Amino acid sequence: MTNVTKKDKSPKGGLENNNMVCKQDKKSKIHAPIVEALKKTYETPSYQFHIPGHTRGNGSLPEFRKLIGKKALCVDTTDEFDGLGTLHPATGPIKEAQELAAKAFSAKKTFFLINGSTAGNLALAMALTKKGKKIITNRNCHRSILTGMIISGAEPVWLIPNRFEEWGIWGNVTPESVEDMLNKTPDAGMVWITNPTYEGVVSDIKSIAAVCKKYNVPLIVDEAHACLWNFNGHLPTSALKLGADAVVHSLHKTGGSMSQSSMLHIAENSTLDVDAVEKALKLLHTTSPSLMLLASLDSARANLESPRGRKQLERAVQNAKYLRREIDKLEHIHDLKPDFGYKTDITKVFIRDDRLSGKRLESILEIDFNIEVESASDAGLLILSNIGNTRADMQYLVKCLQIIDKTNYTDICYLEKKKYMPMLTPIIKMTLREAFYSHKETIPKEQAVGRISAEVIAECPPGIAVLLPGELITEEHIPYLMDYDTIEVIK
Numbered sequence: 001m002t003n004v005t006k007k008d009k010s011p012k013g014g015l016e017n018n019n020m021v022c023k024q025d026k027k028s029k030i031h032a033p034i035v036e037a038l039k040k041t042y043e044t045p046s047y048q049f050h051i052p053g054h055t056r057g058n059g060s061l062p063e064f065r066k067l068i069g070k071k072a073l074c075v076d077t078t079d080e081f082d083g084l085g086t087l088h089p090a091t092g093p094i095k096e097a098q099e100l101a102a103k104a105f106s107a108k109k110t111f112f113l114i115n116g117s118t119a120g121n122l123a124l125a126m127a128l129t130k131k132g133k134k135i136i137t138n139r140n141c142h143r144s145i146l147t148g149m150i151i152s153g154a155e156p157v158w159l160i161p162n163r164f165e166e167w168g169i170w171g172n173v174t175p176e177s178v179e180d181m182l183n184k185t186p187d188a189g190m191v192w193i194t195n196p197t198y199e200g201v202v203s204d205i206k207s208i209a210a211v212c213k214k215y216n217v218p219l220i221v222d223e224a225h226a227c228l229w230n231f232n233g234h235l236p237t238s239a240l241k242l243g244a245d246a247v248v249h250s251l252h253k254t255g256g257s258m259s260q261s262s263m264l265h266i267a268e269n270s271t272l273d274v275d276a277v278e279k280a281l282k283l284l285h286t287t288s289p290s291l292m293l294l295a296s297l298d299s300a301r302a303n304l305e306s307p308r309g310r311k312q313l314e315r316a317v318q319n320a321k322y323l324r325r326e327i328d329k330l331e332h333i334h335d336l337k338p339d340f341g342y343k344t345d346i347t348k349v350f351i352r353d354d355r356l357s358g359k360r361l362e363s364i365l366e367i368d369f370n371i372e373v374e375s376a377s378d379a380g381l382l383i384l385s386n387i388g389n390t391r392a393d394m395q396y397l398v399k400c401l402q403i404i405d406k407t408n409y410t411d412i413c414y415l416e417k418k419k420y421m422p423m424l425t426p427i428i429k430m431t432l433r434e435a436f437y438s439h440k441e442t443i444p445k446e447q448a449v450g451r452i453s454a455e456v457i458a459e460c461p462p463g464i465a466v467l468l469p470g471e472l473i474t475e476e477h478i479p480y481l482m483d484y485d486t487i488e489v490i491k
């Protein structure tokens, strides 16, 4: 669609001149093609008779327009219009932005995702696996990998990662366990590892990739939490440089893009069927992709590559080091450190208080100090040192932790009963796909032993599944079902 009246810059009579593209763009010649195309669209508005029907916010609720700003609504458009390019197939500025991202992340090919890394995992499962194919994957994988198997009909072969009992979290996957499983599963079609864990524990992907090469199976790495690694030497190395075939990155989690926006990368030397992945993505994606989300991916990549972005990331690393140093001085609060042969991502600071549960510590931080953290479990809580956090933010957090550390909480029973971490060997009775499409019923928990689960029962975090659809419920499961009165089972 072209602009109808270029001379009339404001069909509704009032789009002032604006400076939408960041000033740094001009100074350091950072190129962000989608951002630039969107800016042009904004500066040369047309009479629009197309979607989205709010037409630059005129049809929006005024309160909403005020909250997010008129400008945001002016640039809320979809692909195809005004020379913005298309997502499927990638054309114009969108194609160029994906190529720039591939270069920045050291990939052969990068796809922009607008339904998070979830869409990337689903597309990989759809494109690269099929009914009956075996996937060796860690039991604490994200549910999008399970959904991928429901869609494709592939079957999981579970790897149980190391467990760090004292911290109540699941740890790294060892190359030895991958090799052992490949030996036991000669028909395995793929290895799919989550790295790092939510709490930042890193597996030895280089060695795992070497094992996969030896057995001639592709390696996919779910790096949803690791999109910053290619931009700072203090952070671990991305699997894209360590021999993995494909990687997903949730740029929206830590990379600075808007919620829902992620990337899927195919590694330089990978022989994966890229066309099949692209076709699967086209099936999964909306046909009206948000240009704002796509521009936010383009701008996040440009920012991370820029001197300013690199500074922000270095500040995040230094802030994390500062926080860890200060925690080391405390009596009751401790942080998870690299130990026993695994590494951690320094920006993910998992802490615990030896007197309080993680959930209690989280409420104290929230209620008494107005601090929100990433997540909390019985054992501890996760703090992210982000590219957007200032040193002052971190100093405030440290001050609050110092106060908590000194406070006497013994008059209140804050320590909650720690749940045991389940380590149950699943008895698989039917595939995830079969279970998903089976008739189900809900029964009281007391009647569940001997039945086949129809639901995912997992604690998140630490996020390892106690039961998945298609697995037999045994007496051993009952202690982990305390929060459940009823359970959905296969009829």
Ligand SMILES: Cc1ncc(COP(=O)(O)O)c(C=O)c1O
Pocket: 115, 116, 117, 118, 119, 121, 141, 142, 144, 194, 198, 222, 224, 225, 250, 260, 262
């Ligand atoms: C390991 C892992 N993979 C994939 C995802 C899905 O990511 P997204 O929220 O970008 O869809 C998550 C989300 O939390 C995750 O933790």
